[in-house]
Amino acid sequence: MLSALPRLLPALWLTIEISLIALALALAIGINLGTLQSYLRPGHPVRRLLRVYVFFVRGTPVLVQIFGAFFLLPVLGIELSPFWVGVIALTFNSAGYQIEIARAAIDSIDKGQREGGLALGLEAWQVQWLIMLPQALRRMIPPLTNELSQVVKASSVLSVISVFELHKASNAIASTSFKYIEVLTLQAALYFIVIHGLSLLSRHLENRLPGGPKLASAVR
């Protein structure tokens, strides 16, 4: 069983790599769109559009989103390797959840901060991005750690479009060696170490950072 480990570790690294890239890209998108959503007045068309996006991401399986990216990108004339199709699909998925995380964190900041900023003569957008967002960032850290473990789990589905991440690689090894149980158990153990490790980290951060467990559980 352990003889498969050296062949699984590069695949585990690919899983981590693709998850981190997707999380980082989704972070840039999610934080800004989430801040924008909490900035716009209710009923604003852009705010509505963002809600539709979040609804779409939460309302469809990640598998369908991955197939969507896989089949639709070529139709649009964008030819990418499976790796980058995977990055785009996971980014698209994670950004939807991160919009919610950012919005909830900003909405949890005391209203006095906004009023104080406005009283000092700052523009509304300056208050939102320079006063509210920086304070909310700290509160986003535990749910974002949690989100990273969700992305790692979702990355396993990229096996269906032949990205050689951990699940795909172990399937390939298992089907040539016929040691399904051994390889799959090893695969589960590797995922568990990463994901459980992240959830321990998230719980640790929850207790350390302001906002506390309440916010983190409110987001998911």
Add this chain to the structure above:
Amino acid sequence: MGSGLDITFMLEILPKLLKGALLTLELSILCVILSSLAGLLLGTARVLGPRWLRMLVQAYVDVIRGVPPITIIALAYFGLPEVGLTLDEYWTGVLALTLVGGGYAVEILRAAIESLGKGQSEAAAALGLSRLQTYWDVLLPQSLRLVLPPLTNELANLIKASSLLSVISVNELAKTGNDLIFQHFVVIEVLLQVTLLYLLIIGSLDVLSRWLETSRLVHPERYRSSA
């Protein structure tokens, strides 16, 4: 592909997709029922059981939360025959998803019981109820109402997870759509319908869950009038 959607084709494949959607629904509802029962059993073991049993339940929950569902499905698919249990793809899928859902159901029950507050068990202890009576007659009936909204949410998660059963050839919605794409080489029409069907199912569950959160069924105390 010309401009616009091929509506005739969309109508032609709709019955097949509806059949897939129905299987998705059937699978997921079956799994949410089975995993709720598993969650009730394991949740009870976790509250009342001896220390080793509680740790075992916790380990199960941690493993389910720490391993992607697709891995659990693959393990069930390849592992069950090796231990002498030969099931078809459908029941393998039901078993795998129930394992996954059960882990989350335990957590849902725990959260509901914890949200009741210490006062309930303290009052029960003051009245001389045993631990078993406190759990069964005081904590459980109150928390069963509270688990309804998160369980609706869990059903939505199981519906999404059931799409992964396509990798073991269960002909649910995602697999049906995927097959149609490769049969007819038509992408947009199929994906659009698959997406809309999922949104319809999961969106209605979302509405139901939000309604339950404030409903009289779940929170009768909020509606108690002074009369």
